[in-house]
Amino acid sequence: MTRNTEDPGDAVSPPLPDEATRGVTKQKRLNRSRNARLAATAASEEAATYSVTVPPASAPPGAPSEFDKANPDTSGSIPHRPDPGLHSQPREPISTSEKDVRRVRQTSDEGDSDDVSTVAENDRGSGKARVAGRPRPTNLAEFVEAAYFTTSKFGLSAADFEILERSLAMDGSLTVERDRILELASKDQTLRGLVNLLSPISQHAPRKSPLRERISDLAIAALWHHPLFNNLTARPRTPAGLPDVSAKRIWQAAPEVAKGLGQSESQGRALRANAVTAFSLLRVIRADWTLEELVVALGGTLWASVPDSSSRSAVAAAILVGAGDHDLRVRLGVLYEWAAHATHEAEKQSSAASAASTINLRRASEAEARVAALELEVAELERDLSERGERLRLSEAQLRNEKERSSVARSHHADDYEVLRTQIVRQLSKQTDLLADGLHALRNGSHGIAEEFVDRALTAITREVANLKDDGENK
Amino acid sequence: MTVGFDFGTTNSLVSVVVGDRVVDVMDSEGRPHPSVVRYEGEAVIVGREARDALEAVGLGVHGNTVRSPKIFLGNEVEVVGGVERNPIDIVADVIRHVKKESLRSPQAERLDGLRNAVVTIPVTMNGPRRAALREAYRAADITVVQFVHEPLAAIYGHIRGAEDPDEELRRLTRRNVLVVDWGGGTLDLTLCRVEPTRILQLRNGGTDQVGGDEFDDVIYKEVVSRFARENSIEPGDTALPEARLRLRQQAEDNKIALSERASVSFYRPGYFQRSGTTLEYSLGRSEMEEITRPLVDAGAAEIQSLLDSVGLAAAQVSQVVVVGGMAAMPAIRSRLHEIFGPERVVVPTNSATLVSQGAAWIAHDAQRLVLAKPVELELARGNYLPLARAGQLMPTAGGEWRHRVHLYCADPTDGSAKFPFVSPTELLDHPQASSRRTTLGIVSIRIDAKAPPMSERLELDVVVDENLVLGVEARAAQANDKRRAEYYDLEFGLGLGEEERVIVLPKAATTPT
Numbered sequence: 001m002t003r004n005t006e007d008p009g010d011a012v013s014p015p016l017p018d019e020a021t022r023g024v025t026k027q028k029r030l031n032r033s034r035n036a037r038l039a040a041t042a043a044s045e046e047a048a049t050y051s052v053t054v055p056p057a058s059a060p061p062g063a064p065s066e067f068d069k070a071n072p073d074t075s076g077s078i079p080h081r082p083d084p085g086l087h088s089q090p091r092e093p094i095s096t097s098e099k100d101v102r103r104v105r106q107t108s109d110e111g112d113s114d115d116v117s118t119v120a121e122n123d124r125g126s127g128k129a130r131v132a133g134r135p136r137p138t139n140l141a142e143f144v145e146a147a148y149f150t151t152s153k154f155g156l157s158a159a160d161f162e163i164l165e166r167s168l169a170m171d172g173s174l175t176v177e178r179d180r181i182l183e184l185a186s187k188d189q190t191l192r193g194l195v196n197l198l199s200p201i202s203q204h205a206p207r208k209s210p211l212r213e214r215i216s217d218l219a220i221a222a223l224w225h226h227p228l229f230n231n232l233t234a235r236p237r238t239p240a241g242l243p244d245v246s247a248k249r250i251w252q253a254a255p256e257v258a259k260g261l262g263q264s265e266s267q268g269r270a271l272r273a274n275a276v277t278a279f280s281l282l283r284v285i286r287a288d289w290t291l292e293e294l295v296v297a298l299g300g301t302l303w304a305s306v307p308d309s310s311s312r313s314a315v316a317a318a319i320l321v322g323a324g325d326h327d328l329r330v331r332l333g334v335l336y337e338w339a340a341h342a343t344h345e346a347e348k349q350s351s352a353a354s355a356a357s358t359i360n361l362r363r364a365s366e367a368e369a370r371v372a373a374l375e376l377e378v379a380e381l382e383r384d385l386s387e388r389g390e391r392l393r394l395s396e397a398q399l400r401n402e403k404e405r406s407s408v409a410r411s412h413h414a415d416d417y418e419v420l421r422t423q424i425v426r427q428l429s430k431q432t433d434l435l436a437d438g439l440h441a442l443r444n445g446s447h448g449i450a451e452e453f454v455d456r457a458l459t460a461i462t463r464e465v466a467n468l469k470d471d472g473e474n475k
Numbered sequence: 476m477t478v479g480f481d482f483g484t485t486n487s488l489v490s491v492v493v494g495d496r497v498v499d500v501m502d503s504e505g506r507p508h509p510s511v512v513r514y515e516g517e518a519v520i521v522g523r524e525a526r527d528a529l530e531a532v533g534l535g536v537h538g539n540t541v542r543s544p545k546i547f548l549g550n551e552v553e554v555v556g557g558v559e560r561n562p563i564d565i566v567a568d569v570i571r572h573v574k575k576e577s578l579r580s581p582q583a584e585r586l587d588g589l590r591n592a593v594v595t596i597p598v599t600m601n602g603p604r605r606a607a608l609r610e611a612y613r614a615a616d617i618t619v620v621q622f623v624h625e626p627l628a629a630i631y632g633h634i635r636g637a638e639d640p641d642e643e644l645r646r647l648t649r650r651n652v653l654v655v656d657w658g659g660g661t662l663d664l665t666l667c668r669v670e671p672t673r674i675l676q677l678r679n680g681g682t683d684q685v686g687g688d689e690f691d692d693v694i695y696k697e698v699v700s701r702f703a704r705e706n707s708i709e710p711g712d713t714a715l716p717e718a719r720l721r722l723r724q725q726a727e728d729n730k731i732a733l734s735e736r737a738s739v740s741f742y743r744p745g746y747f748q749r750s751g752t753t754l755e756y757s758l759g760r761s762e763m764e765e766i767t768r769p770l771v772d773a774g775a776a777e778i779q780s781l782l783d784s785v786g787l788a789a790a791q792v793s794q795v796v797v798v799g800g801m802a803a804m805p806a807i808r809s810r811l812h813e814i815f816g817p818e819r820v821v822v823p824t825n826s827a828t829l830v831s832q833g834a835a836w837i838a839h840d841a842q843r844l845v846l847a848k849p850v851e852l853e854l855a856r857g858n859y860l861p862l863a864r865a866g867q868l869m870p871t872a873g874g875e876w877r878h879r880v881h882l883y884c885a886d887p888t889d890g891s892a893k894f895p896f897v898s899p900t901e902l903l904d905h906p907q908a909s910s911r912r913t914t915l916g917i918v919s920i921r922i923d924a925k926a927p928p929m930s931e932r933l934e935l936d937v938v939v940d941e942n943l944v945l946g947v948e949a950r951a952a953q954a955n956d957k958r959r960a961e962y963y964d965l966e967f968g969l970g971l972g973e974e975e976r977v978i979v980l981p982k983a984a985t986t987p988t
Contacts, residue, residue, distance in 0.1 A: 426506070
């Protein structure tokens with residue numbers, strides 16, 4: 001898979017005479033993987049310092065990383081000589097998706113096989129620099145020179161380290177080297193040379209060695225010489241002080257500085273990647289770590305937090321395990337990709353959690369509003385219930401009164417009826433007795449008695465009838 | 476719910492106020508329940524059935540029947556049909572019957588089980604009889620919330636039950652009103668003073684010798700006597716009991732009928748059993764008046780005596796309210812017209828039941844009796860020590876009013892201390908030393924004659940109990956002597972306005988005053 005060259009001439013460092021003759025195609029493949037790996041180093045450094053996540057959130061896992069695009073010439077193995085052709089090589093984005101991881105492995109195992117094996121042999125301590133025609137650095141100045149001018153693979157053997165250490169012992173001052181590196185750094189606008197200088201030291205220089213310290217001092221001087229860092233933060237009083245900024249801050253500021261320096265967009269990306277890488281490597285060296293230790297530590301920390309369900313974890317773990325002695329930066333790149341993904345996932349989860357939290361807050365707010373509305377409704381219902389209860393009590397009172405009135409009326413009617421009934425019964429009984437006696441008197445010849453009794457009976461009956469009529473009319 | 480209960484000598488009746496009017500709870504024939512009880516073995520027959528089966532006239536025991544058992548209250552025992560019976564039990568049988576019949580009437584739901592009653596009593600009923608009557612009610616599961624004199628209940632019912640009570644009250648205010656309660660068994664009299672917010676008894680009187688039954692009896696006997704004399708009926712030729720009963724009922728009817736006719740006839744076929752002679756006698760109004768005049772005169776004399784006792788002339792009585800069964804008798808009305816003038820004699824249409832109705836109104840209005848006149852202790856040198864003030868609330872069921880006075884004997888030389896209890900004859904808010912007093916009674920106790928003056932301590936407890944009986948107990952501490960006495964002849968009053976009303980509580984909730 002090839003891509004068009006974005007900016008073949010974006011290298012800031014002046015190319016050496018033999019750079020033009022160097023095969024480009026092979027180096028392109030190599031650089032495609034290295035681009036991502038080195039970017040991952042910077043990102044991992046970011047993670048190690050617990051700063052804000054380095055890669056932009058917009059860069060999805062599996063897509064070509066910004067680092068890849070911006071820094072095609074910063075591969076994992078440090079070339080002995082800067083190769084302008086590297087800058088124009090099409091890149092392959094490093095992705096930790098299964099497909100892209102496979103691609104990375106292929107890149108490591110196949111496409112980069114020649115270079116990687118060369119570097120590996122050197123790293124395994126064969127004691128020979130495999131770059132033909134290159135003199136081995138015998139002192140620090142030469143090493144600096146080599147770092148700034150080498151465009152091919154650049155590495156140091158154990159013997160190299162011993163030579164350099166001895167040279168330090170003979171001449172402890174760094175005046176010449178510092179002047180030289182400042183001179184070189186002034187031309188190294190993308191900081192590629194600085195990365196070349198720091199990379200082998202971070203990987204292979206023995207811990208506690210004076211070399212690490214000297215190189216880091218020189219590198220810090222060069223770092224501060226660059227406008228990016230010079231403008232980013234105030235320089236500490238101690239000459240060896242690192243900028244007190246985060247890798248993210250560097251990442252964010254680099255494009256603007258590059259633009260101010262008149263650099264192209266691709267150079268800006270290169271500056272951003274190299275600045276972050278150099279900054280990260282410096283911190284590794286100053287902490288007296290090896291790059292491998294950093295990768296292992298980051299891997300242990302980050303992998304441990306990877307969800308088991310993630311297929312990426314298994315793939316990336318396999319890469320780490322199977323990487324063997326391959327370039328640690330390859331492993332760091334994979335780790336970065338995974339970290340970027342994990343960070344992205346975490347951001348997504350965080351974003352989702354935040355959204356869920358927002359939704360929950362909104363729901364809570366809505367629920368509170370509903371509760372308030374329900375409370376109002378309850379209060380309204382209670383008031384309504386109270387009013388209804390009051391009406392019910394009034395109705396019950398009215399009903400009781402009505403029932404009482406009805407009962408009273410019923411009693412009065414019953415009394416009226418009883419009075420009338422018993423009065424008529426008494427009258428009829430009396431008059432019946434009177435008439436019976438009168439009839440008896442009549443039959444026995446007592447006409448006077450009979451007449452009187454009949455008369456009294458008729459009078460009483462007539463009066464009773466008149467009373468009944470009066471009662472009827474009065475009613 | 477408290478009802479009015481008139482346990483009368485001849486008839487008993489329950490009345491209750493329903494809404495804005497009073498309802499009489501009569502028997503099935505629309506008449507009060509006769510106060511008659513007959514014992515047939517274990518069976519107890521009360522009321523009209525017992526009354527109709529009784530051919531004998533007059534109050535008292537007739538064989539196995541007791542007519543007007545109330546008159547025996549206070550006695551230990553009475554023999555009825557050969558069986559000794561407690562008068563309280565006999566009265567309780569009548570009360571129970573009235574209660575049962577009332578609760579079977581159409582007004583039963585208004586009676587609330589008939590558990591509480593304001594009960595009327597004759598003014599002449601003494602303390603032990605009142606206590607016995609209360610016990611009889613208790614035996615019938617009725618609480619006597621308050622006793623009230625029959626005539627006082629009648630005047631209260633007359634005013635309260637008027638078409639316009641306020642107008643009637645205004646018309647009678649500051650006037651003397653005589654209530655003549657002439658019933659079948661007794662004549663009860665109360666002379667009242669109507670004041671703007673209350674009715675006060677000025678003087679009570681009465682007799683049980685001129686009741687309506689006495690009138691029926693003398694008419695009946697006189698008719699039979701005159702007919703037998705005119706028709707030479709032999710003395711041994713008597714009538715069958717049933718014939719006598721029917722003829723006595725005719726006498727009762729005819730004495731009323733003579734108010735409208737100049738004469739009425741008595742006719743009883745085969746009245747004389749032996750000869751089979753039919754009794755046929757025409758009785759003119761004047762003749763009946765002649766027959767009953769002794770009774771009417773006796774009643775009139777009782778009235779006059781009452782007026783004399785308070786120094787009032789008939790002209791000073793503004794109104795005479797005649798109630799009771801005898802109010803319908805022309806001879807009595809005529810006599811009252813003669814005494815007071817026809818315009819001042821009022822016979823209410825409900826005169827036969829006005830006593831019971833008055834009690835019902837008192838119960839309904841929650842009225843509570845007050846003492847109409849103060850009760851005083853007459854001291855030496857014409858001084859009077861008030862023992863109970865006029866207007867003192869009288870206790871209701873379960874309550875009593877009690878007062879204690881401490882005295883010292885000023886002159887123990889005669890060895891006795893006398894406690895004359897008096898009451899002003901007239902209704903006076905502030906009786907003076909010169910005001911006329913009526914003596915209720917005197918209690919005398921032994922004291923130490925050798926004690927120095929003002930040394931012998933005397934204590935006097937005055938109590939009015941739930942039966943409206945004034946009890947006094949005098950004690951001499953040094954001589955260790957004490958005497959008790961009771962006086963029931965007190966005058967009471969009733970409020971007429973809302974502010975005068977006091978809730979009458981059942982016994983369980985009554986607080987002693």
